[in-house]
Amino acid sequence: MRPEGHVQEHFANIEVQRQAARLGMWTFLATEILLFAGLFAAYAEYRSLFHQAFVLGARHLDAMMATVETAVLITGSFAVVMAHHYAKSSKAGMTCLSLLAAAATGLAFLMLHGIEYWHHFEEGALPGKYYSFPEIQAVGASMFFTLYFLMTGLHSLHVMAGVGVLTWLAWRAAGGAFSNNNYNAVEMGGLYWHLVDLIWIFLFPLLYLV
Amino acid sequence: MVDSTAHADHGELSPARSAMIYVGLLLLTVATYLFSRFNLGTWSVVIAMVIAIGKASLVALFFMQLWYHRGSVRLALATAVLWLFLLTFFVVADVKSRYPLANPNANPTWQPPTIVHGGSSQAPSPSGRP
Secondary structure: OOOOOOOOOOOOOHHHHHHHHHHHHHHHHHHHHHHHHHHHHHHHHHHHHOHHHHHHHHHHOOHHHHHHHHHHHHHHHHHHHHHHHHHHOOOHHHHHHHHHHHHHHHHHHHHHHHHHHHHHHHHOOOOHHHOOOOOOOOOOHHHHHHHHHHHHHHHHHHHHHHHHHHHHHHHHHHOOOOEOOEOHHHHHHHHHHHHHHHHHHHHHHHHHHO | OOOOOOOOOOOOOOHHHHHHHHHHHHHHHHHHHHHHHOOOOHHHHHHHHHHHHHHHHHHHHHHOOOOOOOOHHHHHHHHHHHHHHHHHHHHHHHHHOOOHHHOOOOOOOOOOOEEOOOOOEEOOOOOOOO
16 A cells, blocks of 8 residues: 555645545445345344244344443454554554554454354254254244344454454554554554444344344 | 545544543443343334444444544445435335235244135135234
8 A cells, every 4th residue: 555644646635635535435334334234124124024033033142242242342443443543643552552452352253253153053043944943943033043144244254354454554553654644544444443343233232132 | 525625624533532432332232231131022122223323323423533524424324324224114115015925924824815616715814924
């Protein structure tokens, strides 16, 4: 990536260049929201068709674990906010540490979610025709777990990508790449990480609580 | 829509305010968990979604800085949310307004009406669902 501190010639000034980067990033995030929109619509449809199965399914999932996972992701978001702040203040060491802390929360989230998946594999609460969970035999129960795995799986892929981005940013921060005039990459990576948090904020109540 | 008037930062997010929002988000997370432990029927969905929208607004406005960065970036999010709403609304409206036999049968005991020669029919229930 080109050093953002240098204004490229087709931009009037650094602030316009920064705003263009933001708009580009937000356009990308809008397409990410639309990617998940299909799954949210499918959830709404199947929940209205198989209400009882979805209520039983949500009751079976580990809400306490999901609450902890939510707290972990929110902590990661806060760490990214602090990384943005430190990058703007030209504090390379603190920027790097905050980004690493955020990446660590991502890994912790993936680990906790892996434990959840492991339990579901063991009990047979799996998607589609692999569903063999004796405790919930309501019609549509396998659809609940299909959507559960699709939605949380797609989200977890985003968490993995986010961990990669944050680690790369931390590595660059350690090399002194960011300063008060050059923090666009941290801001854009941060926006992506917040979106991952934002999507989880809706997955959490829909799948685990209601 | 990036023009040259666009928009120096309108202030910025201070670490103290970030920390307050972080604590607020954690409290809302605990609150939504606790509310879900009570059996409030339809209200549990409403409460959970209101809290989720509140948390999402805090993240979008402050952590993602939309409070400070006005203009086109807000439009991008608003458009995505509008499309999400339209898609979900019309999908649910379709499913909810269907003739029961057009839906997958969620009640395995339900049988389609027996057609009796002579024109009359016997149906146990007009509804396809319990």
